[in-house]
Amino acid sequence: xxxxxxxxxxxxxxxxxxxxxxxxxxxxxxxxxxxxxxxxxxxxxxxxxxxxxxxxxxxxxxxxxxxxxxxxxxxxxxxxxxxxxxxxxxxxxxxxxxxxxxxxxxxxxxxxxxxxxxxxxxxxxxxxxxxxxxxxxxxxxxxxxxxxxxxxxxxxxxxxxxxxxxxxxxxxxxxxxxxxxxxxxxxxxxxxxxxxxxxxxxxxxxxxxxxxxxxxxxxxxxxxxxxxxxxxxxxxxxxxxxxxxxxxxxxxxxxxxxxxxxxxxxxxxxxxxxxxxxxxxxxxxxxxxxxxxxxxxxxxxx
Ligand SMILES: *[C@@H]1O[C@H](CO)[C@@H](O)[C@H](O)[C@H]1NC(C)=O
Ligand SMILES: *[C@@H]1O[C@H](CO)[C@@H](O)[C@H](O)[C@H]1NC(C)=O
Ligand SMILES: *[C@@H]1O[C@H](CO)[C@@H](O)[C@H](O)[C@H]1NC(C)=O
Numbered sequence: 001x002x003x004x005x006x007x008x009x010x011x012x013x014x015x016x017x018x019x020x021x022x023x024x025x026x027x028x029x030x031x032x033x034x035x036x037x038x039x040x041x042x043x044x045x046x047x048x049x050x051x052x053x054x055x056x057x058x059x060x061x062x063x064x065x066x067x068x069x070x071x072x073x074x075x076x077x078x079x080x081x082x083x084x085x086x087x088x089x090x091x092x093x094x095x096x097x098x099x100x101x102x103x104x105x106x107x108x109x110x111x112x113x114x115x116x117x118x119x120x121x122x123x124x125x126x127x128x129x130x131x132x133x134x135x136x137x138x139x140x141x142x143x144x145x146x147x148x149x150x151x152x153x154x155x156x157x158x159x160x161x162x163x164x165x166x167x168x169x170x171x172x173x174x175x176x177x178x179x180x181x182x183x184x185x186x187x188x189x190x191x192x193x194x195x196x197x198x199x200x201x202x203x204x205x206x207x208x209x210x211x212x213x214x215x216x217x218x219x220x221x222x223x224x225x226x227x228x229x230x231x232x233x234x235x236x237x238x239x240x241x242x243x244x245x246x247x248x249x250x251x252x253x254x255x256x257x258x259x260x261x262x263x264x265x266x267x268x269x270x271x272x273x274x275x276x277x278x279x280x281x282x283x284x285x286x287x288x289x290x291x292x293x294x295x296x297x298x299x300x301x302x
Contacts, residue, residue: 093162
């Protein structure tokens with residue numbers, strides 16, 4: 001009789017052996033049913049949380065577990081006030097990812113000018129603009145706002161990716177899937193995309209041309225390719241000491257974080273030819289400003 005036991009996990013085997021369950025056959029049958037119910041439940045919940053539809057993935061029970069691996073450090077406020085540092089990035093440039101990396105490695109909070117309630121749980125500094133925040137995310141490019149910061153970090157990302165990712169993020173939280181979502185995406189996209197190239201250009205241009213304090217420009221693509229090297233430079237700029245252990249932990253969590261992000265392929269094909277021409281023009285102009293500023297040693301960059 002006990003020869004059946006090894007097929008089941010220990011706890012279940014114990015349950016099967018309980019004397020009050022009637023004959024052995026009935027007990028085995030009950031066990032098999034129980035295991036099947038458990039298995040298929042867990043399996044389908046797991047599948048749901050990994051499904052292609054974003055709604056299920058985001059609202060599924062495994063989202064929180066997968067999205068927020070164990071934090072490297074408990075977030076805290078600094079002992080003394082920090083230099084007021086802006087983190088500038090066009091929507092979709094990856095500023096949330098960068099904030100996450102900063103928090104993981106330093107244990108210090110990062111703030112923002114606008115509140116995104118989705119972020120509040122993992123970014124307790126969301127919506128806070130004071131000298132307890134290591135950096136504060138902003139998308140404001142009015143001159144007086146730019147002048148109110150002592151230091152600034154600009155996260156620059158290829159405009160095609162930024163624009164598409166941001167649009168995707170906006171529609172992703174709707175509970176519709178498949179063909180319907182595609183249709184909705186297409187309808188909204190044409191309207192949305194028109195004004196974005198100029199907006200991308202202006203935000204970055206205004207900061208590059210008018211910010212007078214210490215400036216650090218970080219390219220998303222480089223950060224993605226060599227996160228440790230780029231983050232080391234950034235922490236040097238921010239005056240933060242981080243150990244190799246901190247950086248390793250940051251890197252591990254970053255990998256888990258990025259796994260949860262949507263991947264977009266064939267990006268330029270979503271932009272019409274005239275939009276592509278417009279974007280390429282803006283991008284070329286911005287990179288000229290960038291290299292002029294670099295030649296004038298306007299900012300800290302090895
Ligand atoms: C952010 O905080 C700084 C310093 O406290 C202040 O000068 C600035 O006006 C604040 N900005 C906004 C938009 O609240
Ligand atoms: C900044 O704001 C947070 C939350 O309101 C507060 O706990 C912290 O003490 C503030 N820091 C400074 C320097 O005012
Ligand atoms: C990329 O987009 C173009 C134009 O829409 C299409 O012809 C091509 O098949 C796409 N490639 C992939 C790999 O999806």
